[in-house]
Amino acid sequence: MCLNSKFSFLLFQVFNVAGVPIEWEEHYVGTEVDPRTESFLTWESLESVRRNKVGLKGPMATPIGKGHRSLNLTLRKELGLYANVRPCNSLPGYKTRYDDVNLVTIRENTEGEYSGLEHQVVRGVVESLKIITRQASLRVAEYAFHYAKTNGRERVSAIHKANIMRKTDGLFLKCCREVAEKYPEIAYEEVIIDNCCMALVKNPSLFDVLVMPNLYGDIISDLCAGLIGGLGLTPSCNIGEGGICLAEAVHGSAPDIAGKNLANPTALLLSAVMMLHHLQFNNQADRIHNAILQTISEGKFRTADLGGNASTSDFTKAVCDHI
Amino acid sequence: MCLNSKFSFLLFQVFNVAGVPIEWEEHYVGTEVDPRTESFLTWESLESVRRNKVGLKGPMATPIGKGHRSLNLTLRKELGLYANVRPCNSLPGYKTRYDDVNLVTIRENTEGEYSGLEHQVVRGVVESLKIITRQASLRVAEYAFHYAKTNGRERVSAIHKANIMRKTDGLFLKCCREVAEKYPEIAYEEVIIDNCCMALVKNPSLFDVLVMPNLYGDIISDLCAGLIGGLGLTPSCNIGEGGICLAEAVHGSAPDIAGKNLANPTALLLSAVMMLHHLQFNNQADRIHNAILQTISEGKFRTADLGGNASTSDFTKAVCDHI
Ligand SMILES: CC(C)[C@H](C(=O)O)[C@@H](O)C(=O)O
Ligand SMILES: CC(C)[C@H](C(=O)O)[C@@H](O)C(=O)O
Numbered sequence: 001m002c003l004n005s006k007f008s009f010l011l012f013q014v015f016n017v018a019g020v021p022i023e024w025e026e027h028y029v030g031t032e033v034d035p036r037t038e039s040f041l042t043w044e045s046l047e048s049v050r051r052n053k054v055g056l057k058g059p060m061a062t063p064i065g066k067g068h069r070s071l072n073l074t075l076r077k078e079l080g081l082y083a084n085v086r087p088c089n090s091l092p093g094y095k096t097r098y099d100d101v102n103l104v105t106i107r108e109n110t111e112g113e114y115s116g117l118e119h120q121v122v123r124g125v126v127e128s129l130k131i132i133t134r135q136a137s138l139r140v141a142e143y144a145f146h147y148a149k150t151n152g153r154e155r156v157s158a159i160h161k162a163n164i165m166r167k168t169d170g171l172f173l174k175c176c177r178e179v180a181e182k183y184p185e186i187a188y189e190e191v192i193i194d195n196c197c198m199a200l201v202k203n204p205s206l207f208d209v210l211v212m213p214n215l216y217g218d219i220i221s222d223l224c225a226g227l228i229g230g231l232g233l234t235p236s237c238n239i240g241e242g243g244i245c246l247a248e249a250v251h252g253s254a255p256d257i258a259g260k261n262l263a264n265p266t267a268l269l270l271s272a273v274m275m276l277h278h279l280q281f282n283n284q285a286d287r288i289h290n291a292i293l294q295t296i297s298e299g300k301f302r303t304a305d306l307g308g309n310a311s312t313s314d315f316t317k318a319v320c321d322h323i
Numbered sequence: 324m325c326l327n328s329k330f331s332f333l334l335f336q337v338f339n340v341a342g343v344p345i346e347w348e349e350h351y352v353g354t355e356v357d358p359r360t361e362s363f364l365t366w367e368s369l370e371s372v373r374r375n376k377v378g379l380k381g382p383m384a385t386p387i388g389k390g391h392r393s394l395n396l397t398l399r400k401e402l403g404l405y406a407n408v409r410p411c412n413s414l415p416g417y418k419t420r421y422d423d424v425n426l427v428t429i430r431e432n433t434e435g436e437y438s439g440l441e442h443q444v445v446r447g448v449v450e451s452l453k454i455i456t457r458q459a460s461l462r463v464a465e466y467a468f469h470y471a472k473t474n475g476r477e478r479v480s481a482i483h484k485a486n487i488m489r490k491t492d493g494l495f496l497k498c499c500r501e502v503a504e505k506y507p508e509i510a511y512e513e514v515i516i517d518n519c520c521m522a523l524v525k526n527p528s529l530f531d532v533l534v535m536p537n538l539y540g541d542i543i544s545d546l547c548a549g550l551i552g553g554l555g556l557t558p559s560c561n562i563g564e565g566g567i568c569l570a571e572a573v574h575g576s577a578p579d580i581a582g583k584n585l586a587n588p589t590a591l592l593l594s595a596v597m598m599l600h601h602l603q604f605n606n607q608a609d610r611i612h613n614a615i616l617q618t619i620s621e622g623k624f625r626t627a628d629l630g631g632n633a634s635t636s637d638f639t640k641a642v643c644d645h646i
Pocket of ligand 2: 163164194393395396541573
């Protein structure tokens with residue numbers, strides 16, 4: 001299932017060359033509002049992900065206009081995408097100020113500051129509600145420790161601000177501690193968010209797996225992407241109810257360059273690699289992954305965002321050649 | 324007024340050498356709970372800041388134990404410290420991954436996620452309230468633009484997550500826009516917090532003055548401190564009702580090394596410099612500031628946190644010698 005990828009043609013090409021036996025259902029969003037979802041996301045696209053339990057999502061921007069739900073939030077809510085997983089690794093051959101980033105952020109993706117509950121109390125005084133539940137916190141903590149264990153990771157850091165939000169972030173930490181007890185082989189620590197951001201920019205190699213409530217995950221995953229070069233280079237995947245795995249390129253849809261064959265397909269291709277691992281096509285996943293790394297490392301075909309002038313198809317062709 | 328500085332003796336020495344004509348009232352906190360403040364902060368210390376309208380605060384940790392209000396939060400609340408100002412500049416001679424940091428974070432310091440309003444809705448479901456008011460938002464925005472104008476800064480960026488928290492962060496932005504209109508000579512932009520963190524780690528020179536609600540300020544100011552070496556090197560000052568200016572070293576009280584003459588006094592000294600500028604002792608402020616920069620630049624006397632083995636008094640003596 002492939003949602004709205006402007007690169008889908010190129011993507012399928014890469015998959016063909018690597019011999020991935022996948023049949024695709026393609027869905028495009030953003031043309032008109034579907035009353036059943038109250039958003040530009042159609043009911044059929046949601047059904048397709050629910051049925052196949054796996055999908056790959058290109059960048060989507062919610063068309064501007066009032067009263068429509070954000071496409072991304074609709075997806076998360078409707079599919080119960082409770083954990084957003086973003087591995088973040090320095091790319092050999094693409095130089096940034098950091099060459100030692102090797103961590104994974106795991107973000108609770110359904111509640112917290114994203115509750116949507118806000119109101120004006122009196123004129124000039126507005127409230128937003130942050131909701132933390134035991135159920136969602138246990139679920140994402142469980143996912144994080146399971147991920148650490150099955151991916152050869154050694155430590156899970158729970159990120160919080162429980163020194164201020166004692167009850168909400170306190171509950172989140174309590175759940176993480178409960179789960180940590182079941183994984184004695186995985187080290188566990190708690191890090192306050194401000195301190196975590198300072199430590200990340202000073203020395204990202206201090207971290208391994210980070211698990212956190214929604215907003216902190218939003219902030220920290222982008223910060224980490226910045227360390228290795230930006231959202232154009234970082235894959236992501238969402239784990240949902242009933243074993244759904246929806247891989248996605250999280251960068252924006254870059255309307256200024258859309259359709260011009262200029263975008264960097266790395267984030268989408270690396271997300272596709274995560275999806276292939278989920279499907280146990282490990283061999284094909286590794287081949288595509290290595291081909292991407294080699295292409296970036298050689299540096300002959302760099303898209304504009306990385307300071308080059310290669311087109312999307314130049315880059316993709318180079319990846320195919322390396323497979 | 325000097326609150327709880329373990330280095331006060333050394334501090335006064337620096338001020339003497341620079342010829343700063345200040346009479347000090349010293350206050351120590353953390354020995355016992357004062358029922359009038361419900362915290363370890365005494366009523367007399369608060370009165371002293373209120374009367375003098377200016378103060379310098381050393382690191383303070385809230386002693387562990389239940390039911391006592393945090394010392395820092397008590398100060399902010401009782402003194403109406405509505406804006407926390409942290410200039411963040413690369414230190415010539417102290418190398419980090421960044422050499423081009425020159426920005427100021429201005430944090431709303433009284434409301435937002437720090438409302439203290441939290442409760443359990445039902446078992447396993449907890450809520451925290453984030454409160455944004457027009458009054459506090461206008462006040463901090465006004466301070467930020469005024470600061471930009473009087474300090475030769477060119478741009479103010481308002482940091483937010485109004486794409487999700489449309490009402491609360493939306494109100495904050497609305498207030499910033501209103502104030503921006505009164506300062507046509509200062510450029511104004513709005514940056515989403517996740518995007519801001521990514522941009523800061525990629526290219527901090529994109530930013531000038533940043534203004535934001537409480538929690539984002541907490542996070543981003545620490546991130547920025549990390550870019551130049553950490554909280555041990557960054558000054559801070561709080562602006563309060565009635566023109567109060569309380570300078571402070573924001574790093575922790577480092578109980579492991581307290582009293583051992585090992586701590587780095589840079590953050591406290593640079594905060595003292597901010598206080599001196601506030602008092603219009605610009606000449607003395609500049610002399611102390613330059614002496615600190617020279618001492619760090621020479622690198623002969625580095626405290627343990629910067630990888631050296633100088634003591635607090637070695638460092639301070641070197642600063643005095645440079646004045
Ligand atoms: C587009 C926006 C609603 C979204 C979020 O805040 O979660 C984005 O920043 C992300 O991280 O996926
Ligand atoms: C100690 C803590 C309560 C405080 C805060 O969260 O504001 C600190 O991180 C700060 O930035 O001054």
